[in-house]
Amino acid sequence: MSATGIGARVVRKEDHRFITGKGRYVDDINRPGQSHAYFVRSPHAHATIKSVDASEALKKPGVLAVFTGADIAADKIGGLICGWMIHSKDGSPMKAGAHPALAQGKARYVGDHVAVVIAETLAQARDGAEAVVVDYEELPPLPDMTLATAKGAAAIHAEAPDNIVYNWHLGDKAATDAAFAKAKHVTKLDIVNNRLVPNAMEPRAAIGEYDDGDGVFTLYTTSQNPHVARLVLSAFIGIAPENKLRVIAPDVGGGFGSKIFIYAEETICVWAAKKVGRPVKWTADRTEEFLAVAHGRDHLTHAELALDGDNRILGMRVSTKANLGAYLSTFASSVPTYLYAPLLSGQYNIPSIYCEVDGVYTTTAPVDAYRGAGRPEATYVVERLIEVAARERRMDPTAFREMNFVRQFPHQTPVIMMYDAGNYPLALKTAMDMHDVKTFAQRRSESERRGKLRGLGYSAYIEACGIAPSAAVGSLGAGVGLWESAEVRVNPIGTVEVLTGSHAHGQGHETTFAQVVADRLGIPIENVSIVHGDTDKVQMGMGTYGSRSGAVGISAIVKALDKVVAKGKKVASHVLEASEGDIEFKDGQFQVKGTDKKAGFGDIALQAYIAHKFNGQELEPGLKEGAFYDPTNFTFPAGVHICELEIDPSTGATEIKKWTAVDDFGNVINPMIVEGQVHGGIAQGVGQALAEQAVYDKSGQLLTASYMDYCMPRADDLPSFEIGMITTPAPSNPLGLKGCGEAGAIAAPPAVINAITDALGHEDIAMPATPQAVWRACQKRPSRLAAE
Amino acid sequence: MPTLSMTVNGKPVSGEAEGRTLLVQFLRETLRLTGTHVGCDTSQCGACLVHIDGKAVKSCTTLALACAGASITTIEGLARDGKLHPMQEAFRENHGLQCGFCTPGMIMSAIDMVNRKGTDLDEQTIRHELEGNICRCTGYHNIVKSIAAGAAAMGKEGLRQAAE
Ligand code: FES
Ligand code: FES
Numbered sequence: 010m011s012a013t014g015i016g017a018r019v020v021r022k023e024d025h026r027f028i029t030g031k032g033r034y035v036d037d038i039n040r041p042g043q044s045h046a047y048f049v050r051s052p053h054a055h056a057t058i059k060s061v062d063a064s065e066a067l068k069k070p071g072v073l074a075v076f077t078g079a080d081i082a083a084d085k086i087g088g089l090i091c092g093w094m095i096h097s098k099d100g101s102p103m104k105a106g107a108h109p110a111l112a113q114g115k116a117r118y119v120g121d122h123v124a125v126v127i128a129e130t131l132a133q134a135r136d137g138a139e140a141v142v143v144d145y146e147e148l149p150p151l152p153d154m155t156l157a158t159a160k161g162a163a164a165i166h167a168e169a170p171d172n173i174v175y176n177w178h179l180g181d182k183a184a185t186d187a188a189f190a191k192a193k194h195v196t197k198l199d200i201v202n203n204r205l206v207p208n209a210m211e212p213r214a215a216i217g218e219y220d221d222g223d224g225v226f227t228l229y230t231t232s233q234n235p236h237v238a239r240l241v242l243s244a245f246i247g248i249a250p251e252n253k254l255r256v257i258a259p260d261v262g263g264g265f266g267s268k269i270f271i272y273a274e275e276t277i278c279v280w281a282a283k284k285v286g287r288p289v290k291w292t293a294d295r296t297e298e299f300l301a302v303a304h305g306r307d308h309l310t311h312a313e314l315a316l317d318g319d320n321r322i323l324g325m326r327v328s329t330k331a332n333l334g335a336y337l338s339t340f341a342s343s344v345p346t347y348l349y350a351p352l353l354s355g356q357y358n359i360p361s362i363y364c365e366v367d368g369v370y371t372t373t374a375p376v377d378a379y380r381g382a383g384r385p386e387a388t389y390v391v392e393r394l395i396e397v398a399a400r401e402r403r404m405d406p407t408a409f410r411e412m413n414f415v416r417q418f419p420h421q422t423p424v425i426m427m428y429d430a431g432n433y434p435l436a437l438k439t440a441m442d443m444h445d446v447k448t449f450a451q452r453r454s455e456s457e458r459r460g461k462l463r464g465l466g467y468s469a470y471i472e473a474c475g476i477a478p479s480a481a482v483g484s485l486g487a488g489v490g491l492w493e494s495a496e497v498r499v500n501p502i503g504t505v506e507v508l509t510g511s512h513a514h515g516q517g518h519e520t521t522f523a524q525v526v527a528d529r530l531g532i533p534i535e536n537v538s539i540v541h542g543d544t545d546k547v548q549m550g551m552g553t554y555g556s557r558s559g560a561v562g563i564s565a566i567v568k569a570l571d572k573v574v575a576k577g578k579k580v581a582s583h584v585l586e587a588s589e590g591d592i593e594f595k596d597g598q599f600q601v602k603g604t605d606k607k608a609g610f611g612d613i614a615l616q617a618y619i620a621h622k623f624n625g626q627e628l629e630p631g632l633k634e635g636a637f638y639d640p641t642n643f644t645f646p647a648g649v650h651i652c653e654l655e656i657d658p659s660t661g662a663t664e665i666k667k668w669t670a671v672d673d674f675g676n677v678i679n680p681m682i683v684e685g686q687v688h689g690g691i692a693q694g695v696g697q698a699l700a701e702q703a704v705y706d707k708s709g710q711l712l713t714a715s716y717m718d719y720c721m722p723r724a725d726d727l728p729s730f731e732i733g734m735i736t737t738p739a740p741s742n743p744l745g746l747k748g749c750g751e752a753g754a755i756a757a758p759p760a761v762i763n764a765i766t767d768a769l770g771h772e773d774i775a776m777p778a779t780p781q782a783v784w785r786a787c788q789k790r791p792s793r794l795a796a797e
Numbered sequence: 798m799p800t801l802s803m804t805v806n807g808k809p810v811s812g813e814a815e816g817r818t819l820l821v822q823f824l825r826e827t828l829r830l831t832g833t834h835v836g837c838d839t840s841q842c843g844a845c846l847v848h849i850d851g852k853a854v855k856s857c858t859t860l861a862l863a864c865a866g867a868s869i870t871t872i873e874g875l876a877r878d879g880k881l882h883p884m885q886e887a888f889r890e891n892h893g894l895q896c897g898f899c900t901p902g903m904i905m906s907a908i909d910m911v912n913r914k915g916t917d918l919d920e921q922t923i924r925h926e927l928e929g930n931i932c933r934c935t936g937y938h939n940i941v942k943s944i945a946a947g948a949a950a951m952g953k954e955g956l957r958q959a960a961e
Contacts, residue, residue: 020889027897028885028904030832030872037831132817210836210844210898210933262834262898263933295837515896515934685892685939692936716841716931724927724937729920753936 014528015744018681022534023519032260035214035229040288043216044073046278047134047291049124049141050300051116054150054372054709055165058114058143061124066140071133073285075141076277077124078113086110086280087246089271091337092488095175095346095368103175103368106166108336110246110273110280116145117165117335118372119710120300122273127285131292150709154309154330154369165335165370174333174342174368179350180424185363188324192315196398202386203776204307204332204703205696206719207379209514211262212293213272213302217279221286225253228279232258233268233512234552237489239544241271241339248279251544258542261514265693266378267302268514269554270339274301299714304703305379307332308345308386314394320402322357322413327364327390334375341377342368347425347485348383348473354422355391356433356469356647357413362423372709378554380693380754384472392468392759397772406763407437407446410469426473428645430737436671437469440649443733444669449653452666462656462787463666464768467649468760474748475560475644475739492639493557494550495565497526497573499632501618503611504536507569510550511562512542516686516750518558521678525563525744529570530610531597548635556646556748559678564742565638572634577613580632583623584608584616644739644747648672650691652760656768661784663699663765669731670756675739675747683749684732690753691730696722697754698761702777720779803867805830806874814861820854821845823861824871832872832901836931843930846902846909847871853909855929872901875908883950884908884943893943895934906930907944908951916952918945 013019026032049061063075089108096102107113112123124141128134151157151165157172164170189195216229226249232238235256242248242256261268278289293301309330315323331345350364381388399409411434420428441447449465456463476482479490496508507526511518523537540546553562574594581599582589591602600607608616613632616622620630653667670687677683700720704712713719738745758776765783766772774786802811805828812827824830824847835857836844845857848870875882884907887893894900910918910926918926923944924937932940 021892024889024894024897027894027900028872028881028888029876030830030901032832032897034831034834034898036835037825039826039829132815208933209896210842210931211834211896212836260897263896265933295839295842517895681892685895685935688936688938689895689934690936693933715839716837717839721841721931721933722936723931724941725924727924727937729938729941730936 011528013524013534015524015678017524017679019520019524019534019679021517021520022523023517034211034260034262035216035231036292038216038229038259040216040218043288043290044127044129044285045131045134046281046289047126047131047138048122048274049126049138049143051112051119051121051123053116053145053147054119054152055148056116056145057148058112058116058123059146060144062142063124065142066126066137069133069137069140071129072126072137073129074127075124075137076111076281076284078109078111081109081111081280082113084280085247089273089276090241090245091339091342093340093343094486094488095177095342097175098178103342104169105174105337106168110276118374120374121335125277125281127281127289150707151372152705152707152709154332154371157369157371165372169370172370174337174370176365176367177346178363178365180363181361182363184361185324185326188361189313189315189326192323193318194316194402196314196394196401198312198394198397200310200312200390200393201775202306202308202310202389203697205305205379205701206299206703207265207267207302207305208721209263209265209267212295212298213268213274214292215275215278216288216290217282218288219283225255226279226282227255227257228275229257229259230275231261231268232256233261233264233514233554235512235542235544236510236550237552238271242276242279246276256544258512264514265380266305266382266554269552270303270377295716296714299719300711301374303338303375303377304334305376306386307376310390312390312394314398316398316402320404320409320412322359324361325353325359327353329364329366331366331368332371332373332376333368334371334373336375338375338377341375343487344378344383345386349387351425352384352387352471352473353391353424354426355388356415356471358415359423373705380690381472381751382555384751385755385758388468388470388755389759392470393762396467396763406467407441410437427642429642429740431645431647431673432735432737433469433647435735436647436649436673439733439735440651440669440671443671443731444651444667446651456655462658462768464654464764466652466760466762466764466767468756468763469649470752470756471645471647472751472755473643474556474646475640475742476555476557477643478641479639489551490639491551492637493561493565494548494635494637495569496635497566497569497633499573499614501615503532503614505530505532506538506540507566508540508547509562509566510547510552511558512553516553516558517679517682521682522563522566524678525566526570529567532610556750559746560644560739560742560748561638561640563744563746564640565636567743568636568638569634572636573632576632576634577610579628580613580617580623581608584613640741642741644675644741646672646674646747646749646752648752648756650756650760652764654764654768656765656783656787658787661780661787663778663780663783665695665728668728670753671733671735672749672752673735673737674749676736676745677734686749687732687753688730690751691757692722692727693754694757695727695761698758698776698778700726700777700779799862801861801865803864803869805869806871816862818861819857820859820861820864821856824856830871830873834898834901836898841931843902843906844899846905848905848909853906872904883954884947887947887950888943891943891946892939893935899930899932903930903932903940907947910944911948911951916948916955918948
């Protein structure tokens with residue numbers, strides 16, 4: 010391994026600009042003549058909009074325009090789309106209501122976009138928005154699924170009269186019922202997966218611009234997938250054809266899924282730029298972000314696990330209600346269905362699984378993918394069921410997991426997925442050794458001497474990443490293919506630009522992708538630049554989410570690099586006067602086999618461009634290759650996280666004492682970056698387990714709309730983490746990569762709750778296990794401490 | 798609109814500010830120093846942290862006009878003659894940032910921490926002192942490491958400068 014090659018802990022190339030304040034985020038960009046947008050948002054959860062009167066607003070200083078739903082309808086601007094068709098059990102398509110970028114006739118959640126004011130300055134736009142008079146007639150707020158699905162509840166969308174978007178299912182019901190019929194033991198749990206707000210630290214922002222001369226729109230936007238944004242804005246919303254719309258996602262300050270989606274605000278900025286003849290800029294303040302960004306999770310689940318007399322798992326039955334919010338966001342329909350139920354087999358041999366999911370409209374912000382997207386919800390179900398089943402059967406939870414682990418690969422689960430590689434017992438053993446589980450009993454007694462309750466919780470998670478084989482997701486209802494593209498441009502002096510359809514918003518692609526290129530071409534890493542995030546530079550791409558940038562994005566680069574080397578060999582054969590078949594490429598040198606005749610990569614690049622040594626009819630000049638890579642399978646990162654914590658029963662305060670994670674991400678390009686991804690994921694998972702929750706009150710107001718009310722994990726809420734890895738390379742892609750971005754967020758919540766319930770001695774606690782909730786749980790039953 | 802003068806990163810600057818203009822707006826929009834970020838509206842996240850007369854202050858909660866005559870340091874003012882501040886270097890070396898959005902505030906906060914608490918910082922102190930800064934990406938693990946290393950490096954550099 011070279012100091013900068015695959016597997017090296019290379020310090021990040023992109024960091025210089027960030028640590029010197031030279032990052033370029035959307036809000037840092039200002040365009041000549043730019044105006045500012047401010048949205049008038051519904052203060053009601055559910056209301057008819059009888060009229061919008063902008064006359065006073067238009068008189069305010071600096072106000073250039075006020076637009077409403079009627080204006081976008083007049084311009085035939087289409088609604089925001091949900092790009093994944095889900096069919097109900099009875100075969101009927103999901104019942105999706107329209108999602109206009111500015112409300113038309115009805116507002117459906119607090120924060121819904123009712124009008125936009127565009128003014129010379131942001132302050133003037135805000136002042137203008139204050140003066141817009143909207144006449145609302147309130148309708149019944151339906152901020153939770155129980156209310157929304159109650160008999161006689163008002164329909165949020167006429168298309169879904171009972172507020173049910175779909176009743177979907179997966180698996181073999183008859184086989185699963187049969188398994189339960191012969192079970193010796195059934196474990197049952199009611200599970201709440203709490204609603205979260207992604208909270209990337211950079212609020213969303215957009216600048217729309219229109220060039221009158223060429224008729225070209227430009228949108229700067231905080232996007233994880235600028236090409237998908239362009240596709241949707243062109244093909245569905247109808248802003249402009251793709252060749253007249255450039256989308257730029259420059260530095261983006263975190264996404265975690267929330268910046269995948271195409272939102273109303275950027276749609277309006279780019280559309281309005283032409284209307285007002287000026288660039289239009291919008292930056293969310295944090296409260297707007299809380300109100301209108303797509304939220305995550307929010308499931309109510311009943312789950313059952315059937316065991317035989319030897320404690321082997323026979324079957325699993327899961328019934329989930331998933332809150333989809335007031336409108337279907339871009340990928341909302343897929344998250345609680347195909348990104349969820351196919352992961353219910355976890356790391357276990359489960360002969361039969363049946364899962365039903367009701368997708369429910371409520372008068373809350375749309376809910377869509379948030380770090381892990383469906384997989385954390387599945388893992389929480391599986392790992393809570395497993396832990397509780399083991400406890401009910403009085404088995405050590407690790408021994409129970411051990412005896413039910415999948416050990417043979419490939420392994421076909423009853424819920425679509427074909428696991429191709431893994432070593433679950435090894436991850437568990439490695440984690441237990443690293444964590445020093447053997448001496449836990451001593452640590453527990455020591456805590457008890459101090460009046461504290463200590464608990465140990467496991468989470469053996471699996472996820473499906475490397476999203477995804479296009480034909481497979483197409484057959485499941487996806488509206489797009491999920492391949493990735495790459496183009497490798499070799500310059501005449503041998504420096505290289507790689508254009509990728511992946512997008513980095515913290516993942517460090519400029520470093521890891523360059524490591525692969527430097528390693529493969531045998532050139533210094535400084536000679537490699539990674540270009541992404543601009544539809545004028547990169548032709549097409551599917552972006553970054555679902556831990557896909559390694560397994561899919563890098564695989565596309567590797568494919569293009571192979572073509573570059575193949576072309577280089579052709580050039581070298583002319584330069585070195587040997588037959589092409591005799592040329593080897595190694596460590597940056599093209600060499601004639603068995604001789605010392607060779608030429609460096611840079612020399613061959615130059616020869617490719619000056620084209621003196623070969624006939625241009627036989628061999629094209631230049632050295633530039635592109636590739637599209639479509640994966641053949643998902644990848645299956647998996648691992649074991651162990652959380653050890655201590656509860657103060659007098660206050661309910663929970664302190665995480667020790668965290669061990671052993672993950673199998675297949676081969677790893679840059680362990681430093683991968684560990685960083687795990688740290689961040691764990692922190693978000695711990696946040697979900699202990700602190701975070703989006704709360705709507707009965708009237709549909711979001712009570713947690715700032716950092717005063719929504720509890721974000723801070724440095725002193727978390728420990729340092731012990732991170733280990735095992736490796737079973739992914740067989741489905743050239744470098745054996747699996748993906749690491751979501752693992753921590755998937756693994757962490759059940760580890761925490763399993764540890765808390767271990768400490769409490771009962772299962773009666775829900776996420777987030779805030780000090781108050783834990784204190785109550787401590788009162789509920791005699792604690793282990795009092796019992797002993 | 799009143800005109801406002803102050804020293805920013807060692808240079809005298811002036812510009813117009815309304816009564817409601819926040820210091821962070823003045824820095825970002827008038828002076829185009831966009832390294833200082835805005836992550837919240839409630840003074841919780843610390844992305845906007847700068848030093849005013851040597852003290853860490855959240856520039857999102859400070860009126861620009863209140864800073865007339867003050868000396869302000871932002872993330873752009875840390876590197877000297879092309880040489881990074883040891884705390885900047887430590888964040889890079891220890892992978893103390895991912896998306897980079899919280900990073901300027903974290904670095905400014907870290908330097909203030911060293912100024913107040915010294916160069917030998919233990920993990921508990923660092924975590925406690927970071928109460929006013931939120932990062933969503935790193936889980937703080939590598940930020941804590943970066944600050945400990947940066948503090949130690951500042952200590953060494955202080956000694957070196959004292960010796961010179
Ligand atoms: S922007 Fe100043 S504390 Fe968040
Ligand atoms: S690095 Fe992204 S918020 Fe801290």
